[in-house]
Amino acid sequence: MIFSSLVFLYLFLPLCLLFYFLVKSTKGKNGVLIVFSLLFYSWGEPVRILFLLLSAVVNYFLGIGAAPTREELKRGDDTPSVRRKVFLALGLVFNIGMIGVFKYSKFIVTNINGIFGASLPVPNIEPVIGISFYTFQILSYVVDCYWEKVEPQRKFTKLLLYISLFPQLIAGPIVRYSTIADEIDNRRVTLSDFSEGFSRLVLGLAKKVILADNLFNIVDQFFGKDVGALTMAGTWYSVILYSLYIYFDFSGYSDMAIGMGRMFGFHFNENFNHPYLCKDVTEFWQRWHISLGSFFRDYLLPIPVFGVRNKYTSLFLVWLCTGIWHGANWNYIIWGLYYGAFIMLETAIGKKRMAKIPIVIRHIYSKLVIIVGFGIFYFEDLGDLGKFLRNLTPANPNGFSSGIEAMSLVNNLFLVIAAIICTFPLLNLVKKFSLRSQNTKAVVSVAGTLVSAGLLVLSSILLVNATANAFLYYKFG
Amino acid sequence: MDREQVRVRLTKVFRDVFDDDSIEISDKTTADDIEAWDSLEHIALISAVERAFKMRFATKEVSGMKNVGEMISIIAERAKK
Numbered sequence: 001m002i003f004s005s006l007v008f009l010y011l012f013l014p015l016c017l018l019f020y021f022l023v024k025s026t027k028g029k030n031g032v033l034i035v036f037s038l039l040f041y042s043w044g045e046p047v048r049i050l051f052l053l054l055s056a057v058v059n060y061f062l063g064i065g066a067a068p069t070r071e072e073l074k075r076g077d078d079t080p081s082v083r084r085k086v087f088l089a090l091g092l093v094f095n096i097g098m099i100g101v102f103k104y105s106k107f108i109v110t111n112i113n114g115i116f117g118a119s120l121p122v123p124n125i126e127p128v129i130g131i132s133f134y135t136f137q138i139l140s141y142v143v144d145c146y147w148e149k150v151e152p153q154r155k156f157t158k159l160l161l162y163i164s165l166f167p168q169l170i171a172g173p174i175v176r177y178s179t180i181a182d183e184i185d186n187r188r189v190t191l192s193d194f195s196e197g198f199s200r201l202v203l204g205l206a207k208k209v210i211l212a213d214n215l216f217n218i219v220d221q222f223f224g225k226d227v228g229a230l231t232m233a234g235t236w237y238s239v240i241l242y243s244l245y246i247y248f249d250f251s252g253y254s255d256m257a258i259g260m261g262r263m264f265g266f267h268f269n270e271n272f273n274h275p276y277l278c279k280d281v282t283e284f285w286q287r288w289h290i291s292l293g294s295f296f297r298d299y300l301l302p303i304p305v306f307g308v309r310n311k312y313t314s315l316f317l318v319w320l321c322t323g324i325w326h327g328a329n330w331n332y333i334i335w336g337l338y339y340g341a342f343i344m345l346e347t348a349i350g351k352k353r354m355a356k357i358p359i360v361i362r363h364i365y366s367k368l369v370i371i372v373g374f375g376i377f378y379f380e381d382l383g384d385l386g387k388f389l390r391n392l393t394p395a396n397p398n399g400f401s402s403g404i405e406a407m408s409l410v411n412n413l414f415l416v417i418a419a420i421i422c423t424f425p426l427l428n429l430v431k432k433f434s435l436r437s438q439n440t441k442a443v444v445s446v447a448g449t450l451v452s453a454g455l456l457v458l459s460s461i462l463l464v465n466a467t468a469n470a471f472l473y474y475k476f477g
Numbered sequence: 478m479d480r481e482q483v484r485v486r487l488t489k490v491f492r493d494v495f496d497d498d499s500i501e502i503s504d505k506t507t508a509d510d511i512e513a514w515d516s517l518e519h520i521a522l523i524s525a526v527e528r529a530f531k532m533r534f535a536t537k538e539v540s541g542m543k544n545v546g547e548m549i550s551i552i553a554e555r556a557k558k
Contacts (some may be wrong), residue, residue: 147537297516302523302539309524309539350496352512463524 001043001258004208004472006463012040013260020264026185030161033264037166041130048128055098056160059138063092063153066146082177084146095135101202102128107328128302130170131281132325136295138163141177150178158184167260171471173271174291187265197262199452204255206455207248208471209462211419215245218412222405223378229386233401237409239375244419246374246472247275250289253471269294274426276423279362280354281342296322315344326377331385335376342369396466478556483530483549491530494522504546530556 003010016036023029042049065087072081079089100108105123112118135292141162144150153159162183168175222230222238230238247274255272261268273288296318305313316337323336345355355364372392390396409416432442484502491500494511508514511549514522523539526548532555 006513147541268510298540301516301520302536309527310526311520314520315517347517352496430527 003253003470004205004459004463006460009205009463010461012036012264017263021189027185029264030157030184033162033166034157035171037161037164040166041164041169050354051098051102051128051131052134052164052201053160055095055135055138056156056163058094059091059142059163060153060156060159062087062094063145063159066091066142067152068148078085081112081145085186087464088142088146091139091146092275094138094357095142099132099135101125102131102237104324104328133172133174134163134169134294136174137176138228140174140295140299140362142387150181153177153181153184155269157343165266166323167257167263167266170288171250171257171321172291173254173257173268174295175268179269183266189263189265193262195264197259197264198258199448200262201256202259202456202459203451204252204257204259207255207422207460209459209466210455211422212245212248212252213462213466214415215241215248215419218408218415219245221408227379227384227391229398230391230396231400231405232391232394232396234386234398234405236371237405238394239371239378239388241416241419242378243371243374244423245417246377247272247423248419249472261296274423274425276367277357277425278366280366282346284366284370285339285343292322293323315347317339319343325381329380330382331376331380334385335373339369340377353435370458478553480545480549480553481494483552483556484545487526487552491522494518494525496531498547502545504544504549506545507543526552532556 001012005010017034019032019036020029037476038049038052039283041052066084068077068080068084071455073083073122080179108121109122110148113120113122132288141150141153141159145152153162160178162175165175165180218239219242222234223242258270269291270433271289271291273290275284276289278284300318300321301314302309303314303317307315319336319340320333321340322334323333326332327333336387372389375388375392376385379388391398430444434441488500490504491502491511492498495511495518497511497513500511508519519539523534527533530552532552534551538551540552
């Protein structure tokens with residue numbers, strides 16, 4: 001089920017909220033959330049629920065096995081026992097294996113056949129939606145149990161709630177168990193929590209339906225046809241709009257997830273922090289898909305590569321994995337390593353020397369890297385990717401401009417300007433203004449409600465007329 | 478090696494890694510106190526500390542150290558063995 005669909009917004013969510021608030025106890029509320037989450041996940045394709053349940057059951061035992069027993073804790077054992085190491089190893093093999101089988105088996109076998117001329121049967125396994133997100137969540141839980149950062153959850157239903165909670169199940173943020181462990185048992189929804197959560201949900205919906213979907217329609221008019229026939233201006237125009245689209249699509253989803261979490265009393269971690277304000281590529285990744293970056297930072301960066309700890313080999317591993325995580329295709333691997341190369345370059349230059357480069361140049365450099373990067377991200381066909389990269393340069397055989405892109409820009413000027421403005425932290429300015437006095441607070445509160453209502457109505461009208469556009473990051477789940 | 482000896486030698490490692498001779502460290506020093514100390518430089522720091530003290534940190538320790546005091550405790554503990 002898609003968040004930005006009428007059936008979700010006007011049937012599923014209100015019903016879930018109704019039952020959630022009719023039930024008084026936290027235990028009952030957790031039950032409501034589990035039932036609705038499983039319904040949400042199985043919508044349209046019930047079989048996928050089996051993989052989620054299998055993952056929950058197996059990881060329930062793995063978490064307990066990887067954690068120290070009460071006796072081990074009493075003894076204060078310095079090094080983990082063999083049992084704990086075995087459970088951790090099983091956790092890594094099982095979870096990475098799950099993603100490997102469901103997401104990469106086709107890609108791996110096809111490439112083995114292509115490279116070695118083999119004729120292994122290509123498995124016909126369809127990707128299971130959300131598996132990369134929820135598997136990373138549960139993997140972080142098992143490792144945290146092993147590292148004694150969290151106590152293992154001994155109630156299966158509570159672990160199932162953590163893993164299946166529908167707002168963040170399919171496309172993040174990747175929520176750590178430690179973030180919501182306490183709230184599984186103790187949470188209450190205040191009026192301000194609910195109201196802020198609802199506004200956040202509407203904001204995310206508007207980002208998706210008003211900005212992202214319309215931006216994508218324009219991108220599709222250019223990239224959806226023969227990319228080799230685009231002019232230089234047309235190629236840049238399309239890839240810039242695609243970069244805006246992907247931001248509003250993905251951060252819109254995260255806003256909806258975080259907002260719904262708040263409405264149920266959960267406080268998820270933020271996933272975006274105005275990434276296009278970054279001054280270099282390293283900073284971009286501290287602001288973009290923060291929960292994935294912090295996952296790799298905490299669980300992959302500290303691992304010695306071939307027994308050696310070195311920041312460059314660690315960076316290479318992290319960016320290779322970031323690329324692979326996004327999809328079973330070479331363009332994603334190239335995209336990951338492309339970012340890895342720029343971040344290595346920035347690391348070699350050093351923060352102090354980077355800071356001496358004029359800020360305008362750093363902004364232009366970082367935006368160029370990001371925008372071209374999203375082009376690499378878009379083109380799964382390497383032939384098209386090659387044409388795209390060529391067409392960005394004066395080597396483009398179709399000339400600089402045909403006028404079509406200029407006409408498209410004029411026709412969509414309002415949308416493009418609105419999208420660019422919305423990449424800035426406007427809400428922070430509003431919040432600052434509201435803190436000036438009681439009067440400004442009241443004005444902002446009333447205006448906020450009206451704007452939310454307006455955005456909800458506008459988004460709903462657009463949804464009535466639209467065919468459902470799934471969020472892009474569903475594809476990478 | 479006692480904690481003070483570790484701290485003195487560790488200060489030199491910090492100054493080398495972060496290229497800043499004014500760095501002073503105490504048990505309470507955290508990454509927030511040293512501007513250049515981010516997650517990536519943490520790996521460079523760990524690697525330099527391992528070389529300087531001829532010891533190894535477990536992955537859990539690399540990921541979970543809260544402050545310099547914890548780092549000194551681990552180094553001092555390993556030096557005893």
